[in-house]
Amino acid sequence: MTERVVVVTGASSGIGAALAERAAAAGHAVMLVARTEERLREVAARCGPRAFVHVADVTSRPEVRRAVAAGVAHFGRIDVWVNNVGRGITRPPSQLTDEDIDLMMRVNVLSALYGMQEVLPHFRARGGGQVINVSSMLARVPYAVHRAAYSGAKHFLNALTANFRDELAAEHPGITVSLVSPGLVYTEFGTNAHHGGPPSRSFPQGQDAEQVADVILRVMETRATDVYTRPESHDRVVAYFEGIGQGP
Numbered sequence: 001m002t003e004r005v006v007v008v009t010g011a012s013s014g015i016g017a018a019l020a021e022r023a024a025a026a027g028h029a030v031m032l033v034a035r036t037e038e039r040l041r042e043v044a045a046r047c048g049p050r051a052f053v054h055v056a057d058v059t060s061r062p063e064v065r066r067a068v069a070a071g072v073a074h075f076g077r078i079d080v081w082v083n084n085v086g087r088g089i090t091r092p093p094s095q096l097t098d099e100d101i102d103l104m105m106r107v108n109v110l111s112a113l114y115g116m117q118e119v120l121p122h123f124r125a126r127g128g129g130q131v132i133n134v135s136s137m138l139a140r141v142p143y144a145v146h147r148a149a150y151s152g153a154k155h156f157l158n159a160l161t162a163n164f165r166d167e168l169a170a171e172h173p174g175i176t177v178s179l180v181s182p183g184l185v186y187t188e189f190g191t192n193a194h195h196g197g198p199p200s201r202s203f204p205q206g207q208d209a210e211q212v213a214d215v216i217l218r219v220m221e222t223r224a225t226d227v228y229t230r231p232e233s234h235d236r237v238v239a240y241f242e243g244i245g246q247g248p
């Protein structure tokens with residue numbers, strides 16, 4: 001495997017931490033981005049001496065711009081930018097506030113938009129690069145009532161990802177944009193949700209963060225455009241859409 005410089009946002013826990021560790025173990029140079037320095041340093045220690053920690057709130061465009069600059073200054077280049085930051089919410093549609101929607105949009109959409117836009121000049125200058133956006137099954141199928149605003153934000157992320165890919169395809173074929181959609185994953189996502197919520201592990205049939213990280217590592221190699229982390233997700237999405245538009 002060719003060594004690449006991989007930036008992972010949300011690398012202080014869950015899928016991002018597992019991805020940083022797996023990528024480092026596979027020989028890649030990793031830059032770990034999140035807000036909590038102490039946790040980032042714990043993960044970096046498990047990644048080895050070359051791991052580079054950068055503290056940033058990726059809902060701030062200037063902070064994302066500084067993260068890109070810091071990565072390029074430290075490693076000389078960035079090859080892969082993984083927009084992994086995301087946050088859930090536990091509130092049904094009838095009770096959602098303006099603030100709930102704003103938060104979901106900032107953390108699930110703007111964070112990735114900033115990442116894509118701010119790394120793009122570097123990728124253009126080099127004539128290549130890879131963006132991987134971590135989405136969700138709930139971005140395709142809105143089957144969790146209390147996650148409505150999260151589901152909607154991730155739908156937005158999917159549209160942005162697909163159209164960003166299309167925009168770049170003709171002019172910059174060396175820059176690829178991939179979408180990875182997990183289902184339930186056993187991380188702190190459940191308890192970190194806005195307004196709280198049960199631990200992810202209290203639900204059956206989840207994946208471990210390491211399994212999702214391995215799928216993302218494969219996408220780094222194949223540059224596949226749109227990937228579910230579980231094979232059965234495809235059929236579930238198809239079944240949902242087959243039931244739409246049939247009547248009256």
Ligand SMILES: NC(=O)c1ccc[n+]([C@@H]2O[C@H](COP(=O)([O-])OP(=O)(O)OC[C@H]3O[C@@H](n4cnc5c(N)ncnc54)[C@H](OP(=O)(O)O)[C@@H]3O)[C@@H](O)[C@H]2O)c1
Nearest residue numbers: 010012013014015034035036057058085086185187188189
């Ligand atoms: N777990 C699931 O069931 C599941 C299912 C489908 C999709 N996903 C998606 O997978 C991705 C990773 O989620 P996870 O399960 O690993 O969740 P997690 O354990 O809660 O991790 C979230 C990570 O994002 C960071 N983060 C949050 N807000 C940030 C901000 N404003 N700026 C910088 N970093 C920020 C957190 O670190 P700090 O708090 O230190 O900043 C943490 O490292 C998300 O996009 C999520 O939507 C998760």
